[in-house]
Amino acid sequence: EAGVAQSPRYKIIEKRQSVAFWCNPISGHATLYWYQQILGQGPKLLIQFQNNGVVDDSQLPKDRFSAERLKGVDSTLKIQPAKLEDSAVYLCASSLGQTYNSPLHFGNGTRLTVT
């Protein structure tokens, strides 16, 4: 079974620039998550999709962050404009769905550095 795929692995941008991250979940997984992990902290949920609908985006800074999941499969997370404090690893995860007690499976993440 192929895992969660994310790209790029690393990205360095200057503040006020924009950046986009891509995620392809495990085939058949209905739920997709984007997490932000700042160095030394646990992952923090940004947004959760069920198929192509948003379940929870309460912690997404909507003035600069946006995410979409077209056709209920791949997803993109965008930051525009970036701030220094956005430097973090952005992790995508997927699971079978919220009706199951099923674990999240993570990709290897995108490490973003904002200078």
Next chain:
Amino acid sequence: DQQVKQNSPSLSVQEGRISILNCDYTNSMFDYFLWYKKYPAEGPTFLISISSIKDKNEDGRFTVFLNKSAKHLSLHIVPSQPGDSAVYFCAASSYGQNFVFGPGTRLSVLP
């Protein structure tokens, strides 16, 4: 307000001995708990989980214990191996939504 706490930032254990990692939570609505292991430059890898209807779940060298009255869970690794050296995250969710993670505990298994 941290809903999931891991009060030990780091832990060192001799190879072959038991490693015990602890986790506390505050939200009584959590009904599903998980442990993840993370190596540098990789995403967290799922290890083991437990539903709130159980108090113990075992998978090989890994056992998770849940004490609902104390809002506490622990992960036991027996015997510990050098390859177990990693950061371990505790996570919790309610009704399959909003998985909340602790800050992690760095385990070092010394040969």
